[in-house]
Amino acid sequence: MASIQQGPNGPVLVLKESALQQKGKDAQHNNIAAAKMVADLVKSSLGPRGLDKMLVDSLGDVTITNDGATILKEIDVQHPAAKMIVEISKTVDNEVGDGTTSSVVFGGALLAKAEDLLKKEVHSSTVVEGYQKAAEKTLEIYSLLSKKILPDDKASLYKIAATSMQSKLISEDSDSLSKIIVDAVLGITTKKGDEYAVDLENVKVEKKAGGSIQDTRVIKGIVLDKEIVHSGMPTSIEKAKIALVNSALEIEKTEMSSEIRITDPTQMQMFLEEENRMLKGMVDKLHDSGVTVLVCQKGIDDIAQHYLAKHGILAVRRVKESDMIKLAKATDGRVISSLDDLAEDDLGYANLVHQKKIESDKWVFIEGCKHPQSVTLLIRGGSQRVIDEVDRSIHDALMVVKDVIEKPEIVAGGGAPESFAASQLKEWADNFDGREQLAIKKYAEALETIPLTIAENAGMDPIDTMATLRAKQNQGRKWTGIDARNTQIADMFEADVVEPIAVKEQIIKSATEAACMILRIDDVIATSGAPGGGGPPMG
Numbered sequence: 412m413a414s415i416q417q418g419p420n421g422p423v424l425v426l427k428e429s430a431l432q433q434k435g436k437d438a439q440h441n442n443i444a445a446a447k448m449v450a451d452l453v454k455s456s457l458g459p460r461g462l463d464k465m466l467v468d469s470l471g472d473v474t475i476t477n478d479g480a481t482i483l484k485e486i487d488v489q490h491p492a493a494k495m496i497v498e499i500s501k502t503v504d505n506e507v508g509d510g511t512t513s514s515v516v517f518g519g520a521l522l523a524k525a526e527d528l529l530k531k532e533v534h535s536s537t538v539v540e541g542y543q544k545a546a547e548k549t550l551e552i553y554s555l556l557s558k559k560i561l562p563d564d565k566a567s568l569y570k571i572a573a574t575s576m577q578s579k580l581i582s583e584d585s586d587s588l589s590k591i592i593v594d595a596v597l598g599i600t601t602k603k604g605d606e607y608a609v610d611l612e613n614v615k616v617e618k619k620a621g622g623s624i625q626d627t628r629v630i631k632g633i634v635l636d637k638e639i640v641h642s643g644m645p646t647s648i649e650k651a652k653i654a655l656v657n658s659a660l661e662i663e664k665t666e667m668s669s670e671i672r673i674t675d676p677t678q679m680q681m682f683l684e685e686e687n688r689m690l691k692g693m694v695d696k697l698h699d700s701g702v703t704v705l706v707c708q709k710g711i712d713d714i715a716q717h718y719l720a721k722h723g724i725l726a727v728r729r730v731k732e733s734d735m736i737k738l739a740k741a742t743d744g745r746v747i748s749s750l751d752d753l754a755e756d757d758l759g760y761a762n763l764v765h766q767k768k769i770e771s772d773k774w775v776f777i778e779g780c781k782h783p784q785s786v787t788l789l790i791r792g793g794s795q796r797v798i799d800e801v802d803r804s805i806h807d808a809l810m811v812v813k814d815v816i817e818k819p820e821i822v823a824g825g826g827a828p829e830s831f832a833a834s835q836l837k838e839w840a841d842n843f844d845g846r847e848q849l850a851i852k853k854y855a856e857a858l859e860t861i862p863l864t865i866a867e868n869a870g871m872d873p874i875d876t877m878a879t880l881r882a883k884q885n886q887g888r889k890w891t892g893i894d895a896r897n898t899q900i901a902d903m904f905e906a907d908v909v910e911p912i913a914v915k916e917q918i919i920k921s922a923t924e925a926a927c928m929i930l931r932i933d934d935v936i937a938t939s940g941a942p943g944g945g946g947p948p949m950g
Contacts, residue, residue: 426936433935439529442492442929443522449488449496450519453479457512458865459577459895463800475796477579478803479512480504492929499921503914506921508810509575510914513861518922520860524853525930533846539927541843541850545836546923548851549858550916552832556889557820557912562607563600564819568593570907571815572808574824577896577908579804580797584624591788592805595629596812598786609813613785615737616805618798621770622791627801630787632761632778633741635734637727639766639775640711643720647765651725652758653777654702655738655746659709660693662686687714693750694718700753704764704777708735708746725764727775740784742777814913823903824910825892826862830880833858862893869895876900 426432433441455462456477463477466485474485480500488497499518500511525538560567572589576582599613617634639646673679690712697705697719705711705719705726719726730738739746744759762779790805792798815821822828833855840851859877866876876893879900883891892903903909 427938429938431937435933436529438933438935439535439930440526441935442932443526445490445493446496446522446926446929447519449483449493450516450523452486453482453500453512453515454519454864455868456482457516457578457861458868458893459582460865460869461512461578462868463580473796474799476800476803477512478807479515481803483511483515491935492932495925495929499925502921503917507814507911507914507917509807509910510918514918514922516864517857517861517918518925520857521854521922521926522929524857525850525926528846528849528853533849535930535933537846538850538853539930541847542854542923542927542930544847545840545851545854546919548836548839549832549854549919552835553822553828553912553915553919554820556828556831557822560815560819560821562816562819563597565593565597567821567909568597568812568815570909571821571911572812574908574910575808575811576804579807580800581624581804584627587625588627588805589808591627591629592808593812595786595788596809596816598629598631599784600816601784607816609816611809611813613737613740614809615734615785615787616790616802617774617787618790618792618802619769619772620792620795620798624792624797624801626791627805628789630776630778630789631741631783632776632780632787633734633738633785634787634789635706635727635730635775635777636772637730637775638773640726640728641716641720643717644725645723646725647763648703648725649763651704651761651764651777652701653704653706653738653742653744653761653764654697654700654753654758655706655735655742655744656748656750657708657732657735657746658748658750659711660690660705660707660715661710661712662689690715691718694722694724696750696753697724698722700755700758702753702758704761706730706735706738706777708732737785738777741780741786742783743781811911811914814911818911818913820912821909822912822915823890823892824908825894825901825903825906826865826880827890827892827903828915829858829861830877830892831884831889834881834884865893865895869893869898871895871898 456464461477463475464482466474468485476482483497483500488494496515496518499514503514504511528538529535569589572592573585576585576588581588595614596609601608615633617636694715703724705724707728708730711726711728735746742759742761745757747753747757761777764777766773766775790798790801792801836855837852840848862880863873863877867873880891883900890902890904891900894901894906
């Protein structure tokens with residue numbers, strides 16, 4: 412038990428009796444083994460020929476995906492070092508959206524290569540320093556490699572969105588979907604000076620099983636998963652003037668408890684009529700302002716619904732606040748809290764507001780807005796599982812298009828930049844004397860794991876493939892990569908496989924930092940009850 416130390420007057424207890432401690436080589440080996448196992452979990456899903464995982468959670472819910480971040484989020488990883496690798500995928504997913512599997516595979520490879528050096532008695536801090544220098548150099552190589560484009564160069568953006576989808580379930584439909592995605596993102600892009608900014612909060616994603624993936628479309632406006640409140644209202648209105656109200660069309664109850672004594676039945680009648688009159692007054696106010704569609708965040712009283720229907724106003728109630736904000740951006744209207752403040756310039760505009768039946772539900776479509784700052788992507792597909800995976804894939808594609816608009820530089824895909832950077836790093840390593848040189852060379856080998864894994868997943872011979880790839884790159888063809896679709900080595904720019912530099916940079920940064928952090932640990936102290944203490948890898 413590591414918690415007992417022998418002192419001059421007998422044993423000294425420092426840690427709890429039940430504490431487990433792993434020191435030095437054991438701790439490092441255990442952590443590296445756990446991290447490698449996480450990388451092996453997602454390795455087979457990298458690249459266009461990567462396969463999917465079926466994940467079943469404790470409730471029996473099934474997720475089928477090949478998105479690295481989703482796989483690692485769904486499985487409950489216990490080992491503390493493995494959790495750090497899982498965090499890489501989360502960071503990459505939140506920051507750039509794509510490249511989650513690559514970052515985990517690369518992080519695992521860095522640790523596996525470091526282990527070779529640790530076995531040869533190279534000190535871990537030497538490895539860490541070598542890795543950090545190699546990472547800086549790699550980022551430098553990438554920035555020289557990258558090709559600048561215009562932020563609104565649609566042809567390049569289509570290619571980027573399509574590349575992101577090549578490794579997903581929706582690769583067959585990537586051509587039509589990439590156009591939808593680019594249109595959606597360009598629709599909400601804002602420009603300040605020379606800088607472009609994209610807020611993906613303004614793309615509302617609605618998904619509904621039915622039809623096929625081909626039926627997915629972008630709506631220049633908002634889709635509300637609500638029905639029209641009253642059967643007497645029109646179900647379709649053209650050139651709609653839309654009032655966005657976040658207060659209830661009901662008579663508010665008083666704050667304090669009060670009672671009204673009624674001595675005569677006519678007083679009761681007057682009391683009810685007054686309520687009616689107030690509600691009619693609210694609806695008349697809307698009608699006089701020219702409102703033809705009412706979207707309300709709270710409730711609408713039955714009597715108010717009756718008057719609205721009489722005036723031919725289409726109304727939807729209990730709409731989420733986030734949808735109200737998106738509606739204001741889409742229709743160019745203003746959300747008002749009190750009907751007394753309603754003015755004509757507060758109203759939003761849409762060419763068409765109509766209720767449509769989608770599968771078994773009725774939804775309200777508000778489309779044809781003039782310059783919508785918020786749009787809706789309506790995802791369709793054969794079954795709920797398919798739609799969930801399409802949703803994840805579209806999220807990645809939206810993110811990469813955003814990355815390129817905000818930082819308009821691209822590189823080829825298919826492992827081309829990684830293998831180019833690896834060969835450059837190996838030459839650069841010779842400038843160092845001492846053991847750092849070894850660490851830099853190992854970093855280069857780890858970079859080559861990405862093209863190697865893409866080739867393995869495509870069923871290509873890894874040794875022949877890497878030999879040919881290196882030879883072609885040494886002849887100066889820096890865009891040569893692995894075309895896994897056609898199982899050959901090709902110029903990836905010509906094959907239209909391109910990726911944002913932002914994604915590649917984030918993979919390098921996140922994986923290197925996590926690997927260095929794990930390598931610096933030489934002692935794992937787990938007090939009782941902590942998972943993954945001193946047991947085998949993965950807890």
